[in-house]
């Protein structure tokens with residue numbers, strides 16, 4: 001049986017909600033963690049298998065992605081940043097952060113990125129319907145899922161310090177680490 005000495009964290013949310021901003025800030029304050037921006041990681045590690053023209057997004061080969069991430073997840077200390085959380089095995093994950101954002105602010109952020117109208121509407125609807133929160137709640141123990149609102153830089157800072165505090169508690173509660181098998 002293998003043990004991880006650091007927790008693995010997923011930061012998920014609708015595109016534009018602020019996942020990468022949170023993950024980058026957290027990893028810069030907690031250098032023992034590796035920020036895995038899944039879109040970039042998949043591109044850099046040959047895990048893309050085509051393009052979904054309708055949704056205007058790359059298709060990730062999830063089996064290959066998980067095979068590559070497994071040894072890293074077993075060591076612990078991953079901050080996984082992606083809009084899709086359900087593919088990551090429950091036994092790997094200690095905390096799922098769902099970043100939430102006000103619809104109007106999200107709309108403006110996506111418009112500023114130059115997204116086409118259909119993609120903006122799809123994402124804003126996804127945020128209104130809490131799709132990513134439901135996905136997290138349906139796929140992980142609800143006790144490890146936390147929803148953090150983030151529209152401005154103060155809330156970003158406060159959220160990152162909350163995640164850092166949670167990590168300190170995790171370390172205190174798990175001085176010998178946590179098993180990589182599901183109990």
Ligand SMILES: Nc1ncnc2c1ncn2[C@@H]1O[C@H](COP(=O)(O)OP(=O)(O)OP(=O)(O)O)[C@@H](O)[C@H]1O
Nearest residue numbers: 014015016017018019020021109150151152153156
């Ligand atoms: N709390 C915040 N306050 C102000 N601006 C923010 C905040 N969070 C994110 N932003 C801004 O919103 C934009 C989108 O943020 P970010 O790239 O972190 O989102 P994302 O959820 O990772 O998006 P994607 O899934 O497309 O990668 C960026 O321009 C970022 O600077």
